[in-house]
Amino acid sequence: MNQSALTLTIAAGTAAGVVIRPFRLPEAVWAVLGAGLILVLGILNLAEIWAGVAKGTDVYLFLIGMMLLSELARREGLFDWVAAIATSRAKGSPKKLFALIYAVGVVVTALLSNDATAVVLTPAVYAACRAAKVNNPLPYLFICAFIANAASFILPISNPANLVIFAGGEMPSLGRWLATFFAPSIAAILITFVALYVMQRRALLSETLAADIPTPALSFPARLAGIGLVATAFVLVGASAAHLDLGLPTFIAATVTTLIVLTVARQNPTGIVRAMDWSVILLVAGLFVVVEAINQTGMTASLASELTAISADSEWQAVAITGIGLAFLSNLANNLPVGLFAGGVVNAAHLSDRLAGAVLVGVDLGPNLSVTGSLATILWLSALRREGITVSAYTFLKVGAVVMIPALIASLAAL
Template sequence: MSTAVAEAVSVVLLLGVLAFAVVRPRRLPEAVAAVPAAALVVGLGAVSPAEAWRQTHSLLPVVGFLAAVLVLAQLCDEDGLFTAAGDLVARACGGRPRRLLGGVFAVAAVITAVLSLDATVVLLTPVVFATAARVGARPRPHVYATTHLANSASLLLPVSNLTNLLAFTASGLSFTRFAALMALPWVAAIAVEYAVFRRWFAADLAAGAHVPGTDERRPMPVFTVVVLGLTLAGFVVTSFAGVEPLWAALGGAAVLAVRALFRRRTTVGGLVRAASPLFCLFVLALGVVVKAVVDNGLGAGIGSLLPDGSSLPALLAVAVVAAVLANLINNLPAILALLPVVAPAGPGPVLAALIGVNLGPNLTYVGSLATLLWRRILHEHDTEPGLGHFTRLGLLTVPATLVASTVALWGTLRLIGG
């Protein structure tokens, strides 16, 4: 098979897999399309079996970590952590929607950073709906904040997003170094989002609310919070020890899982479902398909677009190309395609690409799977997120957050180095 034909076939298969993941006919898992597509690119010679295995092998620790964090997030939810956080925000807002928005921003930013964007979208969004109803506030600003913060607030830690885990592996940085370099871009993105939200949703925030009653207070699950804090500390320790952070995540999940099993709050089957094995299989298969696309032409095309070095214009160019690519083919394939091109240039371009693929999806529904999940949750609450409204808000936030976070990254690189 010629390179041109291999590239065409690989692109068609990639777009088919992504379309299937967006539509999910009959709610079939994404792996139903991704696994046969991966087998086809190998069988047709678009990627060799050896290259396919190397790609899969390199993704296994990342996917294992993802499964552990998904279990950890589910167990935290079952222990009432998200409900207690929503109750705390409801009481702290004092019947003021603007303060409620600030509280939702703070909780969503922390949950996204520590437990990943999927926890914010899938577990926090329903809590935000309930919290807004409890105080009589209009829900739209607050539930829109969960999807925007799921993307924008996922810049901070390697554990915050699957794209981060991939970039973290390629960057060669330690856990703490990654966090130090991304702290200022993370703050910049959240600050810009908050400023835009205050103005864009001014009418909703001015509608008023009331102070919640004190008879339904949800206690904070102290044991769960302590385990979560120790797990986060474990990420730092394993980073210094040169050990995969997977083991810290497994440790935290194991402690909560044993406790939940002992109390009969969950089952072994429930834990397996929480790990989303079919979604993990989808990620592995998608990596093989993207490998075929990159090796047969996309990698060279991206390389011709991107400048060399870590100057501010170069970092901005990488971030913009990454954001555009994320909105064209979804952010997970985008980072898989970008990393082989930008990784040789050092951690600066890798992190700039990460900024692009994490912030860019706030522009369209298809930019990230998390946004698609958020849309489904809104439908379950009989709320229709208007496409025009979502896009116009994205046009205000995405360019501004891209520039602010990339400038912050450039400044941090100059200050403390890569």
């Protein structure tokens, strides 16, 4: 077996391990194992391995910052409070509660990333449903999974995959980003809402809610956490507008917010640091190494050349092929490795904003088809399991097929 074939075999095995999780080992184990095999077999030397890892520095800082803010908000009960407010405003109406939770999900995803929606908002929504005496919380919990991906390209900060795709290349300025993705984002959010509501309408109509829901008190540290979240959002929007990398501003803003809140609350920072899922960083680092090895096979350059040729004949055809192809591929191999590889193609081909937009829409929105499509959906499943709720892959696929496909077509058309 030649080196290119060996590299692609390791890459395929790594992607399969991340998606299937044999022996129930964490996703990070398979990514690190793949990177280790690339080193041991001499496909990349130590310096090249390190270069691959270093390409993800901005992504690591962004993820650490967002995990800090998410864990801080969870510990202080900020999102429990937000979910309780939404439940009380519903005034006993299941349809109104559905719309309110959806709106909260859009805001949380846009400003804190889709992983925060999965990790933090999901248990808060479940707690709110329990307080409202909801018999079947699943329609509301589905919102957390689907909006996490549907709203994940409103801003560059809305999905770590956005940073992954443009890692090693040029992140569009905020103005270019909004010009490219505002209309597709609105299309994805609206179509996802309508399709999801239609799918869950019967369950909502048969539901009754308690109208008088007590709102938990919001502590002073929780208020500070909320102010810090808003301030961080403004910092990141400003950094994006100034065409700066987003990782370091996220890390600094999150660290300052955390230190202020923990000082006021007189809490030890070790608790929040230990509660964070550091395996995510290892997962992403391992995938960066695997994609670095793939780049050296020449496959990235070959696909970039092919995509450029198709685009020259018909840009709309290239948009459709790219967006739809990556959307379905993200469900077979998870959108993080797919996004990393697609990002290499984007940077190598110097694609137009519209075609690069199709790459990002496919990688961000495509995972709404299946439970293995994105890290956010995997985290959502884990959050449900902690509450004793199980959603099978088939159950999710039945909803995902109705929700994702029309939203994807509408978003690509809006480009």
